[in-house]
Amino acid sequence: MQTGLISGLVLAGGRGSRMGNVDKGLQPFRSSTMVEHVLARLRPQVGPLAISANRNLDTYRAFGAPVLTDEMADFPGPLAGLETGLRHCATPYLLTVPCDSPFLPLDLAARLFAALQEHGADVAYAATHDAGERVQSHPVFCLVRADRLPSLSAYLAAGGRSVEGWLRDVNAVEVVFDDADAFRNINTLDELRGLEQPAFPASLAQVASCINGYDPDALPVRDAQRIIREFVQPVRAVEMVALRASLGRVLARDLVSPINVPAHDNSAMDGYALRGADLPLDGVATFKVVDIVYAGKPSAVVPGPGECVRIMTGGVMPAGCDSVLPQEFADSGDDVAMTVRAGAIRAGDNRRLAGEDLNIGSAALKAGRIIRPSDLGLCASLGFAEIPVQRRLRVAFFSTGDELRSIGEPLGEGCVYDSNRYTIYGMLQRLGCEIIDMGVVRDSPEALEDALRTACENADAIITSGGVSVGAADYTKQVMAHLGDVTFWKVGMRPGRPLAFGRVTSNGRSAFLFGLPGNPVAVMVSFYFFARDALLQMMSANAPLPLLQARSSEAIRKKPGRTEYQRGIITRGADGTPEVRLTGAQGSGILRSMSEANCMVVLHDEQGSVTAGDMVDILPFEGLF
Ligand SMILES: Nc1nc2c(c(=O)[nH]1)N[C@H]1C(S)=C(S)[C@@H](COP(=O)(O)OP(=O)(O)OC[C@H]3O[C@@H](n4cnc5c(N)ncnc54)[C@H](O)[C@@H]3O)O[C@H]1N2
Numbered sequence: 224m225q226t227g228l229i230s231g232l233v234l235a236g237g238r239g240s241r242m243g244n245v246d247k248g249l250q251p252f253r254s255s256t257m258v259e260h261v262l263a264r265l266r267p268q269v270g271p272l273a274i275s276a277n278r279n280l281d282t283y284r285a286f287g288a289p290v291l292t293d294e295m296a297d298f299p300g301p302l303a304g305l306e307t308g309l310r311h312c313a314t315p316y317l318l319t320v321p322c323d324s325p326f327l328p329l330d331l332a333a334r335l336f337a338a339l340q341e342h343g344a345d346v347a348y349a350a351t352h353d354a355g356e357r358v359q360s361h362p363v364f365c366l367v368r369a370d371r372l373p374s375l376s377a378y379l380a381a382g383g384r385s386v387e388g389w390l391r392d393v394n395a396v397e398v399v400f401d402d403a404d405a406f407r408n409i410n411t412l413d414e415l416r417g418l419e420q421p422a423f424p425a426s427l428a429q430v431a432s433c434i435n436g437y438d439p440d441a442l443p444v445r446d447a448q449r450i451i452r453e454f455v456q457p458v459r460a461v462e463m464v465a466l467r468a469s470l471g472r473v474l475a476r477d478l479v480s481p482i483n484v485p486a487h488d489n490s491a492m493d494g495y496a497l498r499g500a501d502l503p504l505d506g507v508a509t510f511k512v513v514d515i516v517y518a519g520k521p522s523a524v525v526p527g528p529g530e531c532v533r534i535m536t537g538g539v540m541p542a543g544c545d546s547v548l549p550q551e552f553a554d555s556g557d558d559v560a561m562t563v564r565a566g567a568i569r570a571g572d573n574r575r576l577a578g579e580d581l582n583i584g585s586a587a588l589k590a591g592r593i594i595r596p597s598d599l600g601l602c603a604s605l606g607f608a609e610i611p612v613q614r615r616l617r618v619a620f621f622s623t624g625d626e627l628r629s630i631g632e633p634l635g636e637g638c639v640y641d642s643n644r645y646t647i648y649g650m651l652q653r654l655g656c657e658i659i660d661m662g663v664v665r666d667s668p669e670a671l672e673d674a675l676r677t678a679c680e681n682a683d684a685i686i687t688s689g690g691v692s693v694g695a696a697d698y699t700k701q702v703m704a705h706l707g708d709v710t711f712w713k714v715g716m717r718p719g720r721p722l723a724f725g726r727v728t729s730n731g732r733s734a735f736l737f738g739l740p741g742n743p744v745a746v747m748v749s750f751y752f753f754a755r756d757a758l759l760q761m762m763s764a765n766a767p768l769p770l771l772q773a774r775s776s777e778a779i780r781k782k783p784g785r786t787e788y789q790r791g792i793i794t795r796g797a798d799g800t801p802e803v804r805l806t807g808a809q810g811s812g813i814l815r816s817m818s819e820a821n822c823m824v825v826l827h828d829e830q831g832s833v834t835a836g837d838m839v840d841i842l843p844f845e846g847l848f
C-alpha cells in the first residue's frame with residue numbers, strides 16, 4: 224500500500240457532551256493531549272493529514288496539520304466532518320479516526336485498504352469482537368473512496384445523520400481487528416481523572432500545618448523546601464516554537480515518535496549484504512554480486528542462495544539479507560563476485576535494525592526536559608519542525624536598601640553598589656526566564672508597595688533582596704505581608720537565614736514571592752536552594768539540583784542542627800577522584816570567595832564536623848543552570 228494514496232482526517236469537531244462539552248481532543252492525556260496521541264499514530268499511515276474541528280482552531284493548527292471546520296451548521300455529527308474532509312481530499316482515499324482513540328492500531332490504514340481493494344468496496348471500516356464474541360463495529364474508523372462524496376452529500380441533504388445509515392447506502396466492508404483495546408475511546412472526564420491539573424494552592428498556613436513542630440523562627444531547610452514545593456503551582460501555558468528556538472526551553476509534552484528511526488533495516492558498513500545462513504562453516508565461499516545498494520537508493524533485487532549485494536553504509540538491507548560483510552573482511556571482492564572465509568563475521572553482524580534508535584509510538588523525549596543540543600538532533604531525526612514548549616516564566620526582581628547605588632552613580636559615604644541584581648540576573652538568565660529588572664527600590668512603604676504591585680501584575684514570580692531580617696528601616700516585610708499570604712522564616716542554615724516566601728496579589732493578578740536576604744552570598748545560596756527549584760516547578764521542568772560527592776581535603780568545623788553551605792574548589796585528587804577544599808573566609812558578604820569557588824559544599828542538618836578525607840556533598844557550579 225502506498226501511504227500517499229490516503230489522506231488522514233482526525234475527527235475532533237464533536238461537542239464532547241459526555242465530557243461536559245469540553246473539547247475532547249485537547250484533554251490532557253499522558254503528558255500530552257488525546258489528539259496528539261491520535262496524530263502520532265495516524266501520521267505514519269497516511270500522506271496528507273488534516274483535523275476536523277469546530278472550536279479552538281488555533282490550538283489545533285499548532286499541531287502541524289490543516290484544520291477543517293464543518294461546512295454544515297450546528298454540529299450534525301461525524302458525517303459533517305467526513306463530508307468536509309472529502310471535499311478537501313486531494314488523494315483517492317480518505318481515512319477518518321476519532322480524536323479520542325489514543326491507542327488506534329498502527330496497521331489501520333493498511334488493513335482497511337487491503338480489504339477495500341479485495342472487495343472492490345467504497346468504504347472499509349473497523350470492527351472488533353466484544354467480550355461476548357459479538358462483532359462490534361467502529362464505523363468512524365473508516366477508509367472511504369474520495370469519489371463517494373456525492374452519495375454522502377445526498378444522504379446528508381435528505382436529513383440522514385448516522386454513519387451506520389450512510390454505510391447501508393454504499394458498498395461497505397467490515398474489517399475485524401483482534402485488539403479491541405486499540406479502539407478504546409475515552410468518553411468521560413472520569414476516565415481522564417488523575418490527569419487533571421492540581422487544585423489551587425491552599426493557604427501557606429494550611430501547608431505549614433502539615434509540618435511536625437512547625438516553627439517559623441527555626442525552620443529546617445528541608446521543611447522550608449517542602450512548604451515551598453507544596454505551595455508553588457506550575458504556570459501551564461504552551462507555545463510552539465521552531466526547532467532551533469527550543470534549545471534551553473522546557474518541553475511541554477512527551478514527544479511521541481511518529482516513525483521508526485531508522486525507518487528500515489540498513490547496513491552499518493560498506494561491504495556485502497548476504498543471508499547469514501549462506502556463510503561458510505569452513506573454508507571459503509564465493510557469492511555472486513547481483514546489485515549495488517547506495518544509501519537512500521534501495522534495491523528491489525532479492526538475492527537468492529549464494530548471492531549477495533554490494534552495499535554502502537546506511538543502505539537499506541535487501542529482502543532476505545540479515546548480515547553485512549565489511550569489504551575489508553572479504554578475501555576478494557568486486558562488483559561481480561565476492562569470496563569470504565569461514566568465521567569472518569557471524570550471521571546478523573553489521574545490520575542496524577529498523578526502530579533500533581527510536582520505535583514508532585514510543586516517547587522519544589519526556590515532558591519537563593530542558594532541551595539540549597542532542598535533543599535538537601533527535602527531534603530533527605523525527606522530522607519535527609516545531610516543538611511544544613512551556614512559555615517562558617516571567618520573573619520580576621528588585622533590590623531594596625537606601626544604601627544601594629546603581630552602577631554609574633557616585634558612591635556616597637556608607638553606600639555600596641547593588642550587586643545582588645546582577646547575580647540574580649545571571650541565575651535567572653541561566654534558568655531561561657523572561658526577566659523584568661526593576662532596579663533598586665527605596666526603603667519606603669509607598670515605593671515598596673508600588674514596586675511589588677507592578678511586579679505582581681506583570682510577572683509569575685518576584686524575587687527581592689534585602690529587608691527580610693529584623694532591622695529598623697526595613698519596611699519590606701510589612702508591605703509584603705500587606706499584599707498577600709507571605710510568611711517570614713528564620714531557616715536553620717548558614718548563610719541565608721532570613722527568608723520571606725508566599726504569594727502576593729494586586730488587581731486580581733498574583734505572583735509567588737521570594738524575599739531573599741540582602742547579604743550577597745546569602746542571596747545566591749537561598750536562590751539556589753529555595754528559589755531555583757520552585758521556579759523550575761513553575762516552569763514544569765524536571766532538573767533536580769545535581770548534588771555529587773567529593774572527598775574533603777581538610778577538616779571543617781560544623782555544629783549539627785543547621786545546614787551549612789560553604790564555598791569550595793573542587794579538583795581532581797591524586798588518585799583521580801574529586802577532592803574539595805574551602806575558599807577561605809566564609810562571611811555572607813564576601814562575594815569574592817563565591818567567585819573563586821567552583822562549587823558549594825553542602826553540610827546537612829544532622830552532620831557534625833568533617834574530618835579531612837571524609838566524603839561530603841557538593842553542588843558544582845558548572846552545569847548548574
Ligand atoms: N539582629 C539580627 N541581625 C541580623 C540577623 C538576625 O537574625 N538578627 N540576620 C542577619 C542575616 S543572617 C542576614 S542574611 C542579614 C539579612 O538582612 P536583610 O535581608 O534585612 O538585608 P539588608 O539589611 O537590607 O542588607 C544586609 C546586608 O546586605 C547588603 N546588601 C543588601 N542588598 C544588597 C545589594 N543589592 N547589593 C549588595 N549588597 C547588598 C547590605 O548593604 C547589608 O550589608 O541580616 C543580618 N542581621
Ligand code: MOO
Nearest residue numbers: 718719720745811
Ligand atoms: O543569612 Mo545571613 O546569611 O548569614 O548573612
Ligand SMILES: [Mg+2]
Nearest residue numbers: 690692694697
Ligand atoms: Mg536588614
